[in-house]
Amino acid sequence: MLAICAAIVAFVVVTAVDGGGSGGGHRQADAGTPFAAYYARAPHVLSSKAVYSLPTTPRLPSYPELVSSRFEAPIAQYRAYAAAQLGALEQQLPVLRAALEANDRASAQAAWRSAYTTYLRLGAVYLVGPVAALNQQIDGTAGGLEGGVSNPRFSGLHRIEYGLWSGAAPRSLLDTERRLEAAVRRLHGLVPHVTILPLEYATRAHEILEDAQRDLLSGADVPWSGEGPLATYAGLEATEEVIATLKPLLVGDEGVLRSVKAELALLRSRMDAIAAAHGGRLPANAALTQAQAEQLDGALGGALEALSEVPGRLEVEIPPHVTPIPSGDVRIDP
Amino acid sequence: MSDQDRPERGTDRRTFLTRSAAVLGAGALGGGAAIVRENADAQGTGASGEPSSGEEWAVSQAQLAQGESFDGYHQAGILTPRPAQATFAALDSVAPDRVTLQVALAALSNRARELAIGGPIPEVMTGPPPALLEPDAPPLDSGILGPVNEPDGLTVTISFGASLFDGRYGLAARRPRELVRMPTFPVDDLDPSQSHGDLLLQICAHQRDTVTHTLRELLRTVRGALQLRWMVDGFSGAARGPTPHSSNRNLFAFRDGTANPPTDDAKLMDRLVWAGPGEPAWAAGGTYQVVRVIRMHVEFWDRVGLAEQQNMIGRTRSSGAPLGGTEEFEDPRYDLDPRGKRIPLTAHIRLANPRTAATEDQRILRRGFNFARGFDAAGALDQGLIFVAFNQSPSRQFRTVQDRLLEEPMNDYITPVGGGYFFAPPGCRGEGDTVGSGLFAPAA
Numbered sequence: 001m002l003a004i005c006a007a008i009v010a011f012v013v014v015t016a017v018d019g020g021g022s023g024g025g026h027r028q029a030d031a032g033t034p035f036a037a038y039y040a041r042a043p044h045v046l047s048s049k050a051v052y053s054l055p056t057t058p059r060l061p062s063y064p065e066l067v068s069s070r071f072e073a074p075i076a077q078y079r080a081y082a083a084a085q086l087g088a089l090e091q092q093l094p095v096l097r098a099a100l101e102a103n104d105r106a107s108a109q110a111a112w113r114s115a116y117t118t119y120l121r122l123g124a125v126y127l128v129g130p131v132a133a134l135n136q137q138i139d140g141t142a143g144g145l146e147g148g149v150s151n152p153r154f155s156g157l158h159r160i161e162y163g164l165w166s167g168a169a170p171r172s173l174l175d176t177e178r179r180l181e182a183a184v185r186r187l188h189g190l191v192p193h194v195t196i197l198p199l200e201y202a203t204r205a206h207e208i209l210e211d212a213q214r215d216l217l218s219g220a221d222v223p224w225s226g227e228g229p230l231a232t233y234a235g236l237e238a239t240e241e242v243i244a245t246l247k248p249l250l251v252g253d254e255g256v257l258r259s260v261k262a263e264l265a266l267l268r269s270r271m272d273a274i275a276a277a278h279g280g281r282l283p284a285n286a287a288l289t290q291a292q293a294e295q296l297d298g299a300l301g302g303a304l305e306a307l308s309e310v311p312g313r314l315e316v317e318i319p320p321h322v323t324p325i326p327s328g329d330v331r332i333d334p
Numbered sequence: 335m336s337d338q339d340r341p342e343r344g345t346d347r348r349t350f351l352t353r354s355a356a357v358l359g360a361g362a363l364g365g366g367a368a369i370v371r372e373n374a375d376a377q378g379t380g381a382s383g384e385p386s387s388g389e390e391w392a393v394s395q396a397q398l399a400q401g402e403s404f405d406g407y408h409q410a411g412i413l414t415p416r417p418a419q420a421t422f423a424a425l426d427s428v429a430p431d432r433v434t435l436q437v438a439l440a441a442l443s444n445r446a447r448e449l450a451i452g453g454p455i456p457e458v459m460t461g462p463p464p465a466l467l468e469p470d471a472p473p474l475d476s477g478i479l480g481p482v483n484e485p486d487g488l489t490v491t492i493s494f495g496a497s498l499f500d501g502r503y504g505l506a507a508r509r510p511r512e513l514v515r516m517p518t519f520p521v522d523d524l525d526p527s528q529s530h531g532d533l534l535l536q537i538c539a540h541q542r543d544t545v546t547h548t549l550r551e552l553l554r555t556v557r558g559a560l561q562l563r564w565m566v567d568g569f570s571g572a573a574r575g576p577t578p579h580s581s582n583r584n585l586f587a588f589r590d591g592t593a594n595p596p597t598d599d600a601k602l603m604d605r606l607v608w609a610g611p612g613e614p615a616w617a618a619g620g621t622y623q624v625v626r627v628i629r630m631h632v633e634f635w636d637r638v639g640l641a642e643q644q645n646m647i648g649r650t651r652s653s654g655a656p657l658g659g660t661e662e663f664e665d666p667r668y669d670l671d672p673r674g675k676r677i678p679l680t681a682h683i684r685l686a687n688p689r690t691a692a693t694e695d696q697r698i699l700r701r702g703f704n705f706a707r708g709f710d711a712a713g714a715l716d717q718g719l720i721f722v723a724f725n726q727s728p729s730r731q732f733r734t735v736q737d738r739l740l741e742e743p744m745n746d747y748i749t750p751v752g753g754g755y756f757f758a759p760p761g762c763r764g765e766g767d768t769v770g771s772g773l774f775a776p777a778a
C-alpha cells in the first residue's frame with residue numbers, strides 16, 4: 001500500500017516539473033482525453049491529474065495466479081476446524097438448557113456467552129442454500145423481519161439473548177433452545193460436506209472481522225447483551241485459524257503475511273489487556289472506557305487494513321479485461 | 335529529487351501552484367462561475383480563509399436571492415433540482431383532535447410559504463409592529479439568518495405517513511390507495527426510532543443555515559401539535575463535472591442518479607411520478623415519497639478492490655460510464671450482454687433498471703442526499719445515503735425494484751436503518767391554502 005502511495009507521489013512530482021518546465025505543455029498532452037477541458041479550467045489540480053493519468057489498462061499482478069487445487073488442503077483443514085467447533089457447541093448447549101430449566105438467569109447468560117462465542121468461532125457462515133438457512137435459524141437477527149422481535153421467525157441464539165437480557169423468564173426460552181440444538185446438529189452434519197469455493201475462502205480471511213466490526217463491535221447484532229468485544233474476540237480466533245490454513249499459499253508474499261500476523265497479534269494483545277483490566281473477562285461495549293474503546297477500534301481497523309490485502313493475493317484467476325461496448329453500438333441516453 | 339535534477343527555471347510543485355493561482359486570478363477562467371481562492375500558503379501572503387474574491391461574493395448572493403415558489407399544482411422539492419443541503423424530519427401528531435391538526439397543518443404551510451418567499455423579519459419591518467407583539471415579547475423569528483430571511487432556493491415538502499390515516503382524526507377514508515407503513519425488507523435493520531412517522535418535512539436549500547433556520551421556525555409554529563420522531567441531515571456532492579450534466583457522487587464514490595427520468599418531460603412525469611387513477615380525488619397532483627436511510631459501511635467498501643466495486647455497481651468509478659463504455663449517459667446495452675459478461679447480472683444498475691419494455695414503467699425519480707453523522711460504537715463512520723424516491727405507485731415501482739435488489743452483492747456493504755413510506759399531497763393553490771387541505775374538505 002505504501003509503495004502505491006509513493007508511486008503516486010512520485011508521479012505527481014514528475015508531472016509538476018514537466019508541466020511547469022515547458023510552460024503548461026501538459027495541457028496539450030492531454031488534449032483528447034475526457035479531462036482536457038477540465039485541466040484547462042483548473043490546471044492547478046495536479047493530484048487529480050496524476051491519478052486520472054494512471055494507465056487505464058490494469059497492470060497484471062506481479063504475483064503468480066494460484067491453481068485452485070491448492071485451496072483443497074486449507075479448506076479441508078477449515079472444515080475439520082468448523083466441525084470441531086460445532087461439536088463443542090453441542091456439548092455446551094445442554095449447559096444452557098439446564099440453566100434455563102432451573103430458571104437461573106445468571107448461569108443462563110454465562111452459558112449463552114460460551115455458546116455464542118463458540119458459534120462465532122466458526123467464522124462468518126454466509127453461504128448459500130441449506131447452510132445459510134440453518135445459520136439464519138441459529139444466528140439470525142430480528143432486523144430483517146417484519147415486526148422485529150415479535151416475528152415468530154425470530155429464533156436461535158439472538159432470540160435467547162433478547163429473552164435473557166430483557167427480563168423474560170429463562171424457562172420460557174426452552175422451546176427456542178431445543179430448536180437451536182436441533183439446528184446445530186443439522187449444521188454439524190452438513191459442514192463436512194459443504195462446498196466452499198477458493199474465492200469464498202480467500203474472502204473469508206478478511207470478511208470475518210469485517211462482519212465483526214460492522215455487526216458485533218458496533219453492537220448492531222448484540223443489542224441486548226452488548227457483548228460486542230467478546231464476539232469480536234471469537235471472530236479474531238476464527239480469522240487466526242483461517243490465516244493459519246492459508247499460510248502455505250501466502251509463502252512468497254511474506255510482506256502481507258508478516259503485517260497480517262503482526263496486526264492480529266496486536267489486536268489479541270490489546271483485547272487480552274482489556275480483559276485483564278476487567279477481571280479476566282471482556283466487558284460489554286458500554287463498559288469499555290474511552291481509551292479502551294479507541295485502542296480496540298484502532299487495532300481492529302489496523303488488522304482489517306492488513307487483511308484486505310489477502311484476497312487479492314489469493315486470486316485463482318486474473319480478472320478478465322472488460323470488453324468495450326462495440327463502437328458502432330454506442331447510444332447516448334436522451 | 336535532488337537539487338541538481340531541478341530544471342533551470344526552478345519550477346517545483348510549490349511555485350507551479352503559485353503561478354497557476356495567479357493565472358486564474360487574472361481571469362483566465364473565461365465565463366465560468368468557478369471561484370478560485372488564492373493559495374495563501376503557496377503565495378506566502380494574503381489573509382488565508384477570507385473570501386477574497388468579489389466573484390465569490392456575487393455567486394453566494396445570487397444563490398441566497400434565488401426563490402422557489404412554495405405554491406403550485408405540485409409541491410416544490412420534487413422536480414426541483416437538488417440543492418446542496420437538506421434535512422428530513424419525521425413528525426408524529428400529538429394533536430388532541432382533528433381541528434388542532436388542521437390548524438397545525440395550516441400554520442406549517444403558511445410559515446413555509448413565508449420563508450420560501452423571504453423578506454425582512456418582523457422586528458425590522460417598516461410600518462406599525464404587529465398588534466399582538468408586546469415590546470418585551472420573544473421575537474417572532476429566531477433571527478439566526480439576520481434581519482432579512484433570504485429564500486436561498488428553499489423548498490419545504492410536506493408529506494403524510496400511513497399512521498396519520500388511522501382512527502385518531504377520522505381520516506381513514508381519505509388514505510391514498512397505496513399508502514402503507516413501509517415494509518421491512520430482508521436486508522433491513524430498521525431502528526423504530528428512525529422509521530415511519532405521521533408526517534415528513536423535507537427541507538432543502540443551498541446553505542446549511544437556511545435549512546437549520548427553517549426547521550427551527552416550522553417546529554415553533556406547530557409546538558404541542560406535531561412532535562419530532564426522527565430526523566437526519568443530508569448534503570449532496572458538489573457538481574464537480576467534468577460537464578454540467580455529470581451526476582454527483584455518493585459516498586461509495588459512484589455517480590448517483592445517472593438513469594433518472596428527465597423531469598422536464600411532463601408526460602413521463604404523469605406516468606411515473608404523479609398520482610394516477612384510482613386515488614382519492616384530493617390526491618391528484620401528489621406523489622408517493624419513499625425515504626430510506628441507508629448506512630453505508632464505507633471503511634469496508636474502501637477495502638474492496640476497484641474491479642469488484644465496479645462490478646457491484648456496473649459502472650466505471652471515475653467516469654460513471656457503464657462498464658465497457660466511455661460516457662456517463664451511455665446506454666449500457668444489456669441487449670448485447672445477455673449473460674452478464676461485461677456487466678454482471680447482479681450489478682446494481684442492471685437490477686435497479688433492466689431497461690426493458692416490461693420494466694419501463696417501474697422507473698422511479700430519485701432525489702437522494704448523502705449523510706455523515708459521527709461514528710458508531712466500533713469507531714466506524716456513520717455515513718450513507720438518504721435514499722429518496724418519488725413514484726406513482728410504490729407497489730409497481732419502488733417495491734418491485736427493491737425486491738430485485740435483494741440479490742445484489744452490494745447489500746453486504748449497506749444496512750437500511752430507517753425511513754418510511756409517505757404521500758406528498760398536491761401543492762397549494764396560493765395564499766390561504768394548505769398542503770393537505772383536501773384531507774378536510776367536505777366530500778365532493
